[in-house]
Amino acid sequence: MAGQTLFDKIWNRHVVTEKHGQTLLYVDRHLLHDGSIWGFERLRQNGWKMRRPDQAFATPDHYTPTHTASLDDLTDPRAREIALAIKSNSEEFGVTVFPWGDKRQGIAHVVGPEQGITLPGLTMVCGDSHTSTHGALGCISMGIGSSEVTHVMATQTLWQTKPKTMRINIEGKLGFSVTAKDVILAVIRQIGTAGGTGYAIEFAGSAIRDMSMEGRLTVCNMTIEAGSRCGMVAPDEKTIEYVKGRPFAPKGDKWDMALKFWRSLPSDDDAVFDAEVTVDANAIAPMVTWGNSPQEAVQVTERLPDPDKEDDPDRKATLLAAYDYMGLTPGMPIAEIAVDKVFIGACTNARIEDLRAAAAVAKGRKATVPTLVVPGSGLVKEQAEAEGLDKVFTEAGFEWRLPGCSMCVGMNGDLLKPGERSASTSNRNFRGRQGVDSRTHLVSPAMAAAAAITGHFTDVRTMMEDA
Amino acid sequence: MEPFKSFKSMGMPIDILNCDTDAIIPARFLRIPLDDPDYNQYLFHDLRFNEDGSEKPDFIMNQQPFRDAKVIVADVNWGCGSSREHAVGALVANGIRVVIAPSIADIHRSNCMKNGVLPVILSREDCDTLRAHMHEAPGAEIDVDLETQTVTALNGTTFNFEIGPFDKHRMLNGIDDIGMTMELDAEISAFENDRKDYAWL
Numbered sequence: 241m242a243g244q245t246l247f248d249k250i251w252n253r254h255v256v257t258e259k260h261g262q263t264l265l266y267v268d269r270h271l272l273h274d275g276s277i278w279g280f281e282r283l284r285q286n287g288w289k290m291r292r293p294d295q296a297f298a299t300p301d302h303y304t305p306t307h308t309a310s311l312d313d314l315t316d317p318r319a320r321e322i323a324l325a326i327k328s329n330s331e332e333f334g335v336t337v338f339p340w341g342d343k344r345q346g347i348a349h350v351v352g353p354e355q356g357i358t359l360p361g362l363t364m365v366c367g368d369s370h371t372s373t374h375g376a377l378g379c380i381s382m383g384i385g386s387s388e389v390t391h392v393m394a395t396q397t398l399w400q401t402k403p404k405t406m407r408i409n410i411e412g413k414l415g416f417s418v419t420a421k422d423v424i425l426a427v428i429r430q431i432g433t434a435g436g437t438g439y440a441i442e443f444a445g446s447a448i449r450d451m452s453m454e455g456r457l458t459v460c461n462m463t464i465e466a467g468s469r470c471g472m473v474a475p476d477e478k479t480i481e482y483v484k485g486r487p488f489a490p491k492g493d494k495w496d497m498a499l500k501f502w503r504s505l506p507s508d509d510d511a512v513f514d515a516e517v518t519v520d521a522n523a524i525a526p527m528v529t530w531g532n533s534p535q536e537a538v539q540v541t542e543r544l545p546d547p548d549k550e551d552d553p554d555r556k557a558t559l560l561a562a563y564d565y566m567g568l569t570p571g572m573p574i575a576e577i578a579v580d581k582v583f584i585g586a587c588t589n590a591r592i593e594d595l596r597a598a599a600a601v602a603k604g605r606k607a608t609v610p611t612l613v614v615p616g617s618g619l620v621k622e623q624a625e626a627e628g629l630d631k632v633f634t635e636a637g638f639e640w641r642l643p644g645c646s647m648c649v650g651m652n653g654d655l656l657k658p659g660e661r662s663a664s665t666s667n668r669n670f671r672g673r674q675g676v677d678s679r680t681h682l683v684s685p686a687m688a689a690a691a692a693i694t695g696h697f698t699d700v701r702t703m704m705e706d707a
Numbered sequence: 708m709e710p711f712k713s714f715k716s717m718g719m720p721i722d723i724l725n726c727d728t729d730a731i732i733p734a735r736f737l738r739i740p741l742d743d744p745d746y747n748q749y750l751f752h753d754l755r756f757n758e759d760g761s762e763k764p765d766f767i768m769n770q771q772p773f774r775d776a777k778v779i780v781a782d783v784n785w786g787c788g789s790s791r792e793h794a795v796g797a798l799v800a801n802g803i804r805v806v807i808a809p810s811i812a813d814i815h816r817s818n819c820m821k822n823g824v825l826p827v828i829l830s831r832e833d834c835d836t837l838r839a840h841m842h843e844a845p846g847a848e849i850d851v852d853l854e855t856q857t858v859t860a861l862n863g864t865t866f867n868f869e870i871g872p873f874d875k876h877r878m879l880n881g882i883d884d885i886g887m888t889m890e891l892d893a894e895i896s897a898f899e900n901d902r903k904d905y906a907w908l
């Protein structure tokens with residue numbers, strides 16, 4: 241018998257039952273955020289209980305204001321209601337909550353790993369597509385819709401069709417100032433935004449092994465942008481080091497048991513994947529997206545592609561539409577695109593390492609465009625302040641905000657104005673994502689900081705050699 | 708949930724590749740409850756309306772006869788992006804019960820089925836043909852039958868589609884998953900009580 245993949249080993253241990261080709265999968269951890277309000281309402285309407293509130297954790301992120309810690313400043317009554325509901329709902333149903341004002345509050349996908357809620361070998365879900373992030377620790381973690389959120393609340397299970405498996409081997413060494421964000425943008429450029437549809441993706445290869453946990457979280461975060469609900473990395477000593485001592489991680493004897501189990505999880509040498517892809521890490525450079533799909537990415541030194549060179553008529557139409565929406569001209573060098581605002585944050589890139597990378601570029605320089613830095617959680621904020629990063633940012637003229645999703649999706653009001661262009665460390669450059677007629681370019685934190693200083697996309701490698 | 712047996716309506720071609728859920732419903736409407744009487748207005752809102760609320764005449768939903776179309780024929784990777792179920796809510800609020808596409812993003816596909824909207828996968832070629840036909844003959848109807856797994860369009864041409872037996876059963880009978888799973892409570896408890904590999908948890 242062929243060996244098993246990491247995915248199979250975890251999946252097979254969570255099968256409650258199977259019916260007509262679908263699996264009733266047991267869920268170990270359920271993350272809730274302010275948008276989960278609908279799930280609680282449906283439980284209440286039907287008089288259902290939450291089956292395992294002890295396995296659910298809640299934190300507000302999408303609607304959270306980042307400019308104020310005072311409720312009095314939340315003037316929109318609905319925004320106020322949503323911001324507060326998570327606390328009252330969690331208390332009513334017995335869920336652990338890190339409410340607004342708690343220093344553990346933050347973006348669910350930053351908080352989960354940080355608190356040790358995310359652990360190798362688990363199944364995790366959250367009513368948010370970027371739940372794929374957590375797979376970086378070697379668990380099956382998937383985004384679900386709000387009906388499914390209610391299903392998990394009521395039954396602690398989910399009906400699923402087993403996806404196929406894909407391994408993406410990223411082999412080689414990343415160059416100077418090339419980051420995890422550039423890696424995942426390069427992967428998506430290679431396989432396309434639907435390339436992973438129907439698959440669970442395991443990221444492997446020397447570049448992934450060499451990558452920090454923060455970097456792996458960034459890579460897995462954008463798995464959904466490649467069409468896959470679930471990205472993962474085999475747990476290794478780095479994972480174990482990262483998890484150790486976190487508040488909700490196992491302790492004592494349980495820790496020893498967990499270690500033994502986690503070390504058995506990596507895919508067997510003879511495991512067979514339904515698809516394998518290889519990416520050359522040495523060839524990756526800092527990336528910038530220019531269109532309205534994350535696959536519309538180019539290296540910072542490149543020019544924008546020529547739609548007339550596209551043979552596929554659909555591709556050509558997509559490119560032309562993107563040029564029209566983004567207000568750009570084919571063939572122009574990426575470095576000539578000027579930005580109006582810069583956003584450093586989001587579950588993709590709001591961890592401490594991201595802020596350090598941005599601060600390294602900002603240090604001793606001055607922003608020429610308005611720039612927001614939004615830490616992923618209260619603890620990231622605290623850590624950054626302990627390291628003096630907040631000072632670096634404010635001295636460079638960047639705004640240092642409170643944790644939340646912020647301008648990634650703008651549900652809290654942090655938005656671009658129509659026609660404005662951003663350099664953003666978030667994960668989606670869809671039309672209107674950062675506000676009506678907003679134009680988003682996705683980049684790494686270092687590249688975002690570089691754009692903040694020069695006012696246009698700039699190869700951060702040249703700036704760092706200067707320094 | 709309303710059972711889905713068959714459905715016949717005018718087809719509406721949406722010629723957008725990778726049509727994401729931010730386009731189907733922009734994020735700022737997610738705070739509005741699904742029973743809001745204006746919910747139908749939020750579908751494709753920013754493609755459909757100018758900032759002053761006037762209609763954008765170029766968008767297909769603003770053109771006759773497509774205003775009354777209840778079957779969408781889309782392009783590759785329909786519903787990608789955010790997991791927001793409101794995207795399906797906005798379809799339902801407009802009476803749309805079927806989306807036909809060459810591929811549909813996983814989370815959105817699942818959200819559709821939870822709300823009685825049938826996701827139908829046909830080949831890219833067939834979807835292209837259907838959309839072209841709807842442009843040439845506006846008002847053309849599409850007849851979708853779940854029992855026989857067929858789409859009938861183009862004056863009688865029939866296309867077969869695949870759907871898993873479990874999904875089919877649930878849609879045909881309008882079965883609410885949660886009630887059904889709750890009946891498996893004993894099995895779930897047995898699973899919870901027998902997890903040797905996870906004693907550390």
Ligand code: SF4
Nearest residue numbers: 370586587645648649
């Ligand atoms: S930061 Fe952005 S992508 Fe991440 S959970 Fe928040 S809104 Fe979603």
